[in-house]
Amino acid sequence: MQKVFKVGLIGCGHIAETYFKGHKYFNNFRIIKCADIKHSAAKKCASLYKIKAVSVKDILKDKEIEIILNLTIPKAHFEVSKKALLNNKHVYTEKPMAIDVEHGKELVKIAKRKKLYIGNAPDTFLGGGNQKAKELIEKNQIGKINLGNIIFAYPGVQSYHPNPEPWFAKKEGGPVIDMGPYYLTALVNLLGPAKQVWGSLMWNKKRRIIGIGPRKGKSIKVLCPTTYLGTIFFKNKTIIRFTLSFDVIAHHRNHIELYGDKGSILVPDPNMFGGSVYTCKKLGGDWKEYKTNKMPLGKINIRQKSLRANEAPINANYRGVGLAEMAYCIKNKKKHRCNGELSLHVLDIIKSIMYAAKKGKRVNIKTSCQIPKLFSSKEVNKILK
Numbered sequence: 014m015q016k017v018f019k020v021g022l023i024g025c026g027h028i029a030e031t032y033f034k035g036h037k038y039f040n041n042f043r044i045i046k047c048a049d050i051k052h053s054a055a056k057k058c059a060s061l062y063k064i065k066a067v068s069v070k071d072i073l074k075d076k077e078i079e080i081i082l083n084l085t086i087p088k089a090h091f092e093v094s095k096k097a098l099l100n101n102k103h104v105y106t107e108k109p110m111a112i113d114v115e116h117g118k119e120l121v122k123i124a125k126r127k128k129l130y131i132g133n134a135p136d137t138f139l140g141g142g143n144q145k146a147k148e149l150i151e152k153n154q155i156g157k158i159n160l161g162n163i164i165f166a167y168p169g170v171q172s173y174h175p176n177p178e179p180w181f182a183k184k185e186g187g188p189v190i191d192m193g194p195y196y197l198t199a200l201v202n203l204l205g206p207a208k209q210v211w212g213s214l215m216w217n218k219k220r221r222i223i224g225i226g227p228r229k230g231k232s233i234k235v236l237c238p239t240t241y242l243g244t245i246f247f248k249n250k251t252i253i254r255f256t257l258s259f260d261v262i263a264h265h266r267n268h269i270e271l272y273g274d275k276g277s278i279l280v281p282d283p284n285m286f287g288g289s290v291y292t293c294k295k296l297g298g299d300w301k302e303y304k305t306n307k308m309p310l311g312k313i314n315i316r317q318k319s320l321r322a323n324e325a326p327i328n329a330n331y332r333g334v335g336l337a338e339m340a341y342c343i344k345n346k347k348k349h350r351c352n353g354e355l356s357l358h359v360l361d362i363i364k365s366i367m368y369a370a371k372k373g374k375r376v377n378i379k380t381s382c383q384i385p386k387l388f389s390s391k392e393v394n395k396i397l398k
């Protein structure tokens with residue numbers, strides 16, 4: 014029988030709902046207690062999911078809890094994850110792992126020293142879309158990838174989020190920290206580690222207007238650049254151009270396009286799990302579609318809009334699979350895919366892009382990681398109910 018890990022949740026905000034949904038899909042973890050710096054949030058969450066609300070201090074000391082699930086805000090990730098590790102708990106954290114590379118390094122070091130697992134979102138690269146693309150690339154369908162383009166661009170959260178300030182905060186705001194984790198993790202999963210970045214930025218408006226909720230119409234300060242354009246050089250010699258922006262009304266480009274010696278590949282939305290992959294091997298030729306909706310982590314499971322605003326009404330969302338895969342690896346003493354080295358490397362790319370764009374110079378990436386192994390359906394099925 015599969016061991017079911019007892020998980021303690023810290024940070025009972027919006028994204029918590031998605032992890033509780035994971036109980037429906039995964040067979041090896043159960044969130045049994047929760048805590049929040051605002052005890053009222055923990056109490057509300059506990060009553061909704063029929064679990065126990067305790068204090069942050071108590072959950073960290075709780076002997077029953079084996080893994081801490083850290084769903085706090087980005088600037089609290091480091092402090093909470095560090096406390097979890099120092100209290101001898103494995104930890105799985107939402108993206109980004111921290112907001113400073115030095116803090117990320119410290120977390121990886123503590124986990125290693127204490128022989129504990131540290132895992133991080135995003136886990137979307139384990140979904141059907143990115144895994145199908147990885148399989149095709151590994152089968153050499155488009156040859157050696159030389160070039161590519163990625164884009165995440167929209168007008169920003171202020172129109173539909175009642176409290177949009179964190180997206181425009183000085184240190185942890187902006188599109189690279191917010192959406193970069195999805196795109197960069199997906200790219201590292203397909204291409205391996207990066208070695209250098211450069212870019213430019215735009216700080217368009219100094220104020221934005223909240224478009225929804227009790228503070229509708231209030232003007233807030235924009236304390237960070239809201240567009241980054243630039244280039245990432247990968248160790249395998251692929252060069253990727255990126256556009257990450259909160260300043261675009263609408264666009265009609267694909268999320269990720271990669272161009273190889275033998276053809277091109279379109280990789281679906283890295284913020285989601287499903288979507289079709291397309292390849293084309295001839296100028297003017299047809300694009301071949303590879304559907305992922307029959308893959309275990311590609312099946313459509315969202316048919317209505319969730320409370321989270323960026324979810325499309327029909328899509329595949331298996332967030333929590335990174336936690337389940339980590340739990341499986343703890344039990345079987347294997348290396349997990351959403352591991353600390355990968356998320357530290359992604360954080361390093363994020364911070365290097367921001368620094369390179371600010372200073373107007375190329376920046377070398379100092380960290381590296383192994384390219385994650387293909388997540389086979391056989392392996393996925395081991396953690397599914």
Ligand SMILES: NC(=O)c1ccc[n+]([C@@H]2O[C@H](COP(=O)([O-])OP(=O)(O)OC[C@H]3O[C@@H](n4cnc5c(N)ncnc54)[C@H](O)[C@@H]3O)[C@@H](O)[C@H]2O)c1
Nearest residue numbers: 024025026027028049050051054084085086087089107108
């Ligand atoms: N994977 C995804 O698709 C996705 C989507 C949205 C958010 N996120 C990430 O999830 C995290 C949480 O986002 P959210 O939208 O749920 O935020 P939120 O603000 O709704 O919730 C965060 C909760 O953490 C609590 N908290 C803050 N600091 C704390 C601390 N030091 N100790 C204990 N509790 C603390 C807050 O009181 C709040 O209840 C963020 O890192 C965000 O980037 C991921």
